[in-house]
Amino acid sequence: MIRLYNTMTRSTDPFTPMEEGRVGLYTCGPTVYNYAHIGNLRTYIFEDLLRRTLEAEGYEVNHVMNVTDVGHLVSDSDTGEDKMEVGVAREGITAREIADKYWAAFRRDLERLNIVEPTTWCRATEYIGEQIDLAKRMEGAGFTYALEDGIYFDTSKLPDYGKLARLDLEGLQAGARVEMVAGKRNPTDFAVWKFSPTDQKRQMEWESPWGIGFPGWHLECSAMSLKHLGEQFDIHCGGVDHVAVHHTNEIAQVESVTGKEWVRWWMHGEFLVLPKTDEDESKMSKSSGNFITMESLVERRIDPLAYRYFCMGAHYRAPLTFTWEGLDGAANALDRLRRRVAAIRTDRPGRVLDEPLTxxxxxxxxxxxxPRALAALWNVLRDERADGADQYATLLEMDRILGLGIDSMAEVEAEVDGEIERLVAERDDARSRKDFAEADRLRDEITARGYLLEDTPEGTKVRPG
RNA sequence: GGCGGCAUAGCCAAGUGGCUAAGGCAGAGGACUGCAAAUCCUUUAUCCCCGGUUCGAAUCCGGGUGCCGCCUCCA
Structure with missing residues (x-):
């Protein structure tokens, strides 16, 4: 039995799917107007761990992820520019090209992090019809009203609006400091469909019963999950920041037309935060430019899987402070794991060790x-009495969830050119003559070129520095 | 102002009433080595503060203090 924290109930509850053996999972995907940063990626790592855990428990997971390629405004108060159009203005290519470019980059990030791809990807622009249909149902049920700039959802018509975030609607009213769109009936009302501005031509706009425009950004997740997972499904995930607005409004859109509970489990990943400095806010955000990408890790010669390991060192519901020192620590741990695995791996079939696996x-x-799972992993390696083949078999089993690539871990030997090879041979020669001063001098020379030496009974090994 | 989260060793981080408070990183000592590296062994905690409940609290309750997130684009 898996126990999962549910944001709706605010408690960790035993998980049971609606349908025996199958799980419907929806995870909020990226807005593809820029690269994902490692804070975004922390959430996808969490969702991957969820999916892998469910699969390891024998569930067949139908995993749907959206790609937002339209309609996500710079401001959530339904004002400002469309982020995709911002990308267009920045790079001078079409919105479609922007979306394709950053979606591909996102998928490369997932691959490098050993994140299993969703069973279904869906792009918001390919579901405009479904989104309009859903808006029409809301309209038919009397939940919408028209303003000059779009069709809005009247949140006061839904008695339990805000239940996910436990919003204090009165308090919001009093504390509202965000400029409200003129004419909105309630501060929490949001746009379901936005009209194109009359004075400019948008790259992305569609005909609708209400006029030319584009969908509000909460609409796509509602419409696409309805289509792929049905009117009720098991788990919906995202970052904690989505609780109060995005998921709250998704719920309103669906439950207003179906009249029944939509999602059974809401799960939210906590943020990756940066150490606070005087200048910068600690949060990483795409819009402020205060962010680190996977690519910048790779440029620093950091293994993406070290970042995966780093994230797994903390619970997904606790904020995690990112430091380069912490990431280096994770990289060291992963390196050590690699060497240990390389030392014990064998083709000889092993038996999975029950105690640590349990x-x-x-x-x-x-x-x-x-974090506790990783402790169990290290305990497998600590047990001296265990047979190497058994240890390896156990680690492989654990890796179905961890996704650290244990099956491909091998001793890392550096690729060396003739020059290095010659220096190593000279040093070996000096050592055999017991000319250690010369041997040490040569080792320093090799080290200075970025390699580490290990003298073993099988000879001198060269590792990347 | 409203809502929510967190405070455990040099660092990251498990642990939610009961033996000597996981695990990782870093550090120290030792074994091994010509010296290293790698590996192995040993070692590192007044659980933010003050009250309270209890036979017993890091764990529960009350009050502080500090930090962070959301309500603004956000994972």
């Missing part, structure tokens, strides 16, 4: 407690 699986089942 501890590991229990940790995963307990609301994805990866």
């Amino acid at each position: 501890a590991f699986r229990e940790a995963c089942r307990d609301d994805l407690n990866t």
Whole structure:
């Protein structure tokens, strides 16, 4: 039995799917107007761990992820520019090209992090018809009203509006400091369909019963998950920042027309935060430019999987402070794991060790407690009495969830050119003559070129520095 | 102002009433080595503060203090 924290109930509850053996999972995907940053990616790592845990428990997971390629405004108060159009203005290519470019970049990030792709991707622009249909149903049920700039959802008509975030609607009213779109009936009302501005031509706009325009950004997730997962499904995930606005409004759009509970489990990943400095806010955000991409990690010769390991060191519901020092620590741990695995791996079939595997699986089942799961992993390697083949078999089993690529871990030997090879040979020669001063001098020379040496019974090995 | 989260070793981070408070990184000592590296062993915690409940609290309750997130684009 898996126990998962549910934002709706604010408690960790035993998970049971609607349909025996199958899980419907929707995860909010990227807005593809720029590269994802490692904070975004932390959430996708969490969702991957969820999916892998469900699959390891024997569930067949129907995993749907959206790609937002339209309609996401710079401001959530339904004002400002469309982010995609911002990308267009910045790079001078079409919106479609922007979307394709950053979606491809996103998928490359997922691949590098060993994140399993969703079973279904859906692009918002390919579901405009479905979104309009859903808006029409809301209109038919009397939940919408028209303003000059768009069709709005009247949140006061839904008695339990805001239940996910436990919004204090009165308090919001009093504390509202965000400029409200003129004519909105309630501060929480949001646009379902926005009209194109009359004075400019948008790259992305569509005909609708209400006029030419584009969908509000909450609409796509509602419409696409309805289409792929039905009027009720098991789990919907995203970042914590989506609780109060995005998911709250998605719920309103769906439940207003179906009249029944839509999603059974809401799960939210906490933020990756940067150490606070005087200048910068600690949060990483795409819009402020205060962000680190996967690419910049790779440029620093940091293994993307070290970032995956780093994230697994903390529970997904706790904020995690990102530091380069912390990431280096994770990279060191992963390197050590690699060497240990390389040392024990064998083609000889092994038997999975029950005790550590049970501890590991229990940790995963307990609301994805990866820090505890990693402790179980290290305990496998600490047990001296265990047979190497058995240890390896156990680690492979754990890796179905961890996704660290244990099956391909091998001793890392550096690729060396003739020059390095010659220096190594000279040093070996000096050592055999017991000319250690010369040997050490040569080692320094090799080290200075970015390689580490290991003298082993099998000879001198060269590792990347 | 409203809502929510967090405070455990040098760092990251599990642990939500009961043996000697996981695990990782970094550090120290030792074994091994010509010296290293790698590996192995050993070692590192007044659980933010003050009250309270209890036979017993890091864990529950009350009050502080500090930090962070959301309500603004956000994962």
